[in-house]
Amino acid sequence: MGRVGDGKIQHIMNLFDVYPLYNVTPVKANDVFVTDKEGVEYLDLYGGHGVISVGHGHPHYVVKLKEQLETLGFYSNAIHNPLQVALAEKLGQVSGCTEYSLFLCNSGAEANENALKLASFHTEKSRVISFKNSFHGRTSAAVAATDNPKINAPINQQQVVTFLELNDANAVENELKKGDVCAVIIEGIQGVGGLDEGTTSFFKALESLCEKYGVILILDEIQSGYGRSGKFFAFQHHNIKPDIITTAKGMGNGFPIGGVLIEPKLKASYGMLGTTFGGNHLACAAAIAVL
Numbered sequence: 001m002g003r004v005g006d007g008k009i010q011h012i013m014n015l016f017d018v019y020p021l022y023n024v025t026p027v028k029a030n031d032v033f034v035t036d037k038e039g040v041e042y043l044d045l046y047g048g049h050g051v052i053s054v055g056h057g058h059p060h061y062v063v064k065l066k067e068q069l070e071t072l073g074f075y076s077n078a079i080h081n082p083l084q085v086a087l088a089e090k091l092g093q094v095s096g097c098t099e100y101s102l103f104l105c106n107s108g109a110e111a112n113e114n115a116l117k118l119a120s121f122h123t124e125k126s127r128v129i130s131f132k133n134s135f136h137g138r139t140s141a142a143v144a145a146t147d148n149p150k151i152n153a154p155i156n157q158q159q160v161v162t163f164l165e166l167n168d169a170n171a172v173e174n175e176l177k178k179g180d181v182c183a184v185i186i187e188g189i190q191g192v193g194g195l196d197e198g199t200t201s202f203f204k205a206l207e208s209l210c211e212k213y214g215v216i217l218i219l220d221e222i223q224s225g226y227g228r229s230g231k232f233f234a235f236q237h238h239n240i241k242p243d244i245i246t247t248a249k250g251m252g253n254g255f256p257i258g259g260v261l262i263e264p265k266l267k268a269s270y271g272m273l274g275t276t277f278g279g280n281h282l283a284c285a286a287a288i289a290v291l
């Protein structure tokens with residue numbers, strides 16, 4: 001609320017001030033370059049937690065989004081959407097993960113939230129194993145599995161999560177033995193935490209321990225996926241097969257979309273997951289154009 005010249009009070013809405021911002025205001029972008037309002041051009045190595053997939057304003061991406069917007073921009077998930085089917089087929093082909101099913105949502109946090117929910121539905125258990133320095137997003141279960149007490153509100157702390165050291169397979173087995181764990185969640189390569197990653201023997205141990213104790217292994221590829229490590233998903237460097245893979249950031253090249261890739265042993269039933277606009281026509285057109 002501020003005062004204007006004639007003494008009247010002017011009501012304005014401010015932004016909720018949660019981001020410590022860099023002093024840069026990008027106004028246009030092309031390929032890997034961003035220009036700010038002072039006309040300074042930057043080489044964009046960020047673009048949103050890592051380099052975006054096809055760069056700014058890629059001609060194919062722009063044409064496909066424009067075409068889709070002019071045809072059918074969105075509808076809710078109450079109708080058939082052939083673009084979701086096409087996206088799933090293409091993602092399966094490009095990633096090599098053809099045997100998984102795809103659930104679409106709007107962000108990375110949502111992808112992990114749904115992955116953790118699926119693991120809990122499937123196992124009928126609720127404790128989660130996560131790792132020191134992990135980051136999995138800011139929704140309820142996802143933030144509870146994030147190793148940063150500052151961003152966990154009391155409501156999130158109701159979720160029981162045990163944080164272990166990366167690469168300590170014995171510690172993981174000691175927890176899984178207790179029989180109350182639904183999921184182990186791990187980033188292919190830690191992003192926000194500082195680029196630490198599990199060794200191949202650790203990833204393989206996680207795969208076999210999860211199999212042995214009936215626990216769901218969730219690979220969070222939201223930051224490490226979409227070709228950023230040289231393979232489509234970073235876990236593919238370790239030759240393992242997770243039960244669930246989550247993806248987002250690179251998927252829409254900036255357009256909000258997230259995906260949960262689900263192994264056939266996890267069975268779908270009507271209503272168990274849902275979202276109004278997750279995977280809407282425009283989001284799918286963006287994601288297909290990226291692939």
Ligand SMILES: Cc1ncc(COP(=O)(O)O)c(C=O)c1O
Nearest residue numbers: 107108109135136137191222223
């Ligand atoms: C590994 C990882 N998981 C989940 C998320 C959350 O994604 P979003 O910000 O799209 O909700 C992030 C975001 O930084 C991330 O790096």
